[in-house]
Amino acid sequence: MDTGAIDPLTLRAAARYRRKSLGQLKRLVFTSVGLVWSAGRRLFVGLIVLQLAAAGLLVAQVLAVRSVLQAILALNEHADTSRVVVPIIVLAILTGLSSICSSFQTQLQRLLGEHVARAMWNRVLGVSTTVSLRHFESSEFFNQLSRVQMSALSRPYQVTQGLLSMAGALVASVALGAALFTLAPVLLPLVAIGGVPVLLASRRESRLEFDFSVKQTPALRLRSYFGLLQLGRDEAKEVRSLGLGPWLTGRFNDLYAAYLTDLGDHVRRRTSLSVLGQLGAAVVLGATLTVMIWLISRGSLDIAGAGAALVAIRMLTTQVQLVFRGAQSVFESGLFLDDLDDFLALGAQALEEDRGAEAPDGFQTIRVGGVTFSYPESPRPALCGVDLELNAGEIVALVGENGSGKTTLAKIIAGLYEPTAGSIRWDDHDLSEFSPSSVRERVTVVFQDFVRFALTGTENIAAGRIGMPIDPERVRFAARSAGAERALDGLPNGFDTILSRMFSGGHDLSGGQWQRVALARSFYRDAPLVILDEPTASLDPRAEHDLFTTLRAALRGRTALFISHRFATVRGADRIYVMHEGKVVEQGTHAELIREEGRYAELYRLQSTVRVGMADS
Known part of the structure; x- marks a missing residue:
């Protein structure tokens, strides 16, 4: 899948095409229920049991109302109050049971919703941690991920909840319809027709909701970013030193204001449709x-029957609308x-791409031949025809100015x-013969x-091979x-100290100390190839020199690309x-490159002059 080729218009068009397919709806239902x-x-x-029980209780209440009305009418003739007590008690019990059933349903729905949310999070996180890194270079991938996080994670449960609601409402509708049919058959088709306007309005509402979500995704991501800049610990010092707070808040408010304007228009359109549907039903x-x-x-209908029919009509109207609202929930969630x-x-694609033999535990030589790469x-x-060679046990350095392609290679x-x-x-x-995951293992x-994990020192290092x-x-x-x-030994709880002040009892490290923890993480992994990307950036000159002079001993025969x-x-x-603009322009030992008087020698002398000047000052 080429994530860079997707845009919101394409997505909306695809959604409109898919929603016409009954097979798609069937797949949606079975997938969500599964x-x-x-x-x-x-x-x-x-x-499901509670839905069926609730439907039965509704029918029982209609019959109980009829019994109460018949008893009341009989009371006027015989003045015998004992005939009214039992029907009223039965109606009260049925009403109480219906309320209890509804309460249980609410709590079970909450529990089930959390179980489904966890299952969906596991699937989404599984995709985000296994897809190729190239997806994280695409803005549309982040748009899609944002939509999934904001909306789609809860939708499988909403589909099932909609189906449960439909099922319960259908059972109740059939039962109530049967009761109404015994009272006044001609009223039954009229009640059923009353749900049609709600269904038509609901379908249009669902399409509006999906289109609105797709359209707003980029702006919502940008707004969230401006919010995070004001909440993040790492950003806090720069926000304050530069006085960025008011400006960031202003950008956040501008984006929010635009969203609220669009949301107001969207809500008015949805409300208008809903009102039209309800007016038709009314x-x-x-x-x-x-x-x-x-x-x-x-x-044709006596007073007791009319009273029971009135209750049945009101209940049946509600249930018919619940059927169509459940259909709306399924339809909207389906988009x-x-x-x-x-x-x-993308996760399935990642698994497909991970096929291949297991990479060997070691190597004698790694050869990079004519490698080109574009983001x-x-x-x-970013790279143009790069050639490079790594032999077992060597320390090979890759140098060049920023943006020369070192990290990409x-x-x-x-x-x-x-x-x-x-x-x-x-x-x-x-x-390419090996599975990518087995290559990364080595x-x-x-x-x-x-990454500076807000975990203990032990966990930060052991993350190098957490499996x-x-x-x-x-x-x-x-x-x-x-x-x-x-x-690490100098911290209050030694290696078991949390390396962050985000959590109680945690302590932070200096930049140089963190860099050494990251190096320890790589050594713990014990892989045959170690790649160190600017590992001394936070170290002072003495610590930098000490690290490189002891690096060979620390590697214990492993190959390193420094x-x-x-x-x-x-x-x-x-x-x-030596790299420059995505190409290897020179190679050799330090002495050989100095003798060549090329780019390396020029930059080496330039950096040496700068260091001497800084030392003198």
Whole structure:
């Protein structure tokens, strides 16, 4: 799926095409019921039983009303109050049971809704953590993800709830219809017709709701972003130092004002449709009651029967509208679930893309040959015909100015991106022969913008290989190798201290200490290839020198690709590749590159001059 090719107009057109298909509706119903059944089958069965019980209680109340009215009329003739007591007690009991049943339904619906929400979150999170990294370069992917989070996650339950409501209302309608038929058969088709205007209005409302959601998604994402900028811990210092608060709030309010304007128009359109539907239903109801009065005037319906018929009509009208509202819920949710299905299909695609043999546990040589890569929606390639070689046990440096393609190349070597052209070979095998997940298992990457988990020090390090039980000794050894052991031991609870002030009892680390924890995470993973993307960015010059001089010992024979824009840091690398504008322009040892008097030598001397100047000042 090419996420960059989707736009809201295309999505709306596809939705309109799909909603015409009865097969699509059947699939929607079976899929949603299956999901709800697997998420909470006991709760689901309980709700069905309660729906049936509620329908039976409605019919019983109609009959009880008739009995009460008959007893009251009989009271006028015989003055015997005992004949009224029992029907009234029965009606009261039935009314109480109906209320109790409704209360149980509400609570079971809440429980079942949470079970379904958890199941849907698991599916959505499974997709978002397994799809190719290229999707995260597409704005439409984030639009789709946002729609899924805001609307589609709750829709499978709403479909099932709509179906339950329809089923219960249908059962009640049949029972009430049978009761009304025994009282006045001619009234029954009039009550049924009363639901048609509601159905027609509801269908149009559903289409409006989906179109509104699709149209508003980009603006809602942008508004949420401006909100997060004012709430985030990492952004707080810069927001205050630059005085951005009023400006950010202004942008947030402008976006919200535009949304409220559009929402007002949308609500007015939906309300107008709803009013038209209800007015149509009211007209039909008025006609039904007029016919009932005509029947009474002719003597075809007695007073007790008329009273019971009036209650039956009111109840039946409500149930018929519930049937059509349930249909609306299914129809409206179906439009959102089509969108959800498209998103979940990315997970199936990711599983399909992950096929292949298991990557070997090690390698003698990794060869990058003619690799070219372009980001989605980017006008020019990030890499152009790159060649590079990594031999087992080597420390290879990749240097260049910012934007030269170093990190992109690292992601491709790590199996996070597939090259647009060219190949990566592990010994005699093309990387494409192996499943991407098995390749990633054999590579560990420390990115410059590594994640600082608000977890304990132990968990931050053990995240390097979280699929196995945490080994405290191995965690400590990794921390020692990265130079993080002393900093973690100095915390109040040592390695078990939460490394964030977001939670009670937590403590934060300095940038350099965090960088060492990230390095320890990579060492704990114990992969044959280690990629270090600017691993010394937060370290002072002495710590930077110490890290690189001890790196070979810490790697213990593993291969390392060391990425840096600081040329002095990588002098001891076995081989250095110099990148510029997505190409490798030079390669060799430090001494060889200095002798060549090329780009590396020029930038090395320039950086050395800057460092000396800064030291003198």
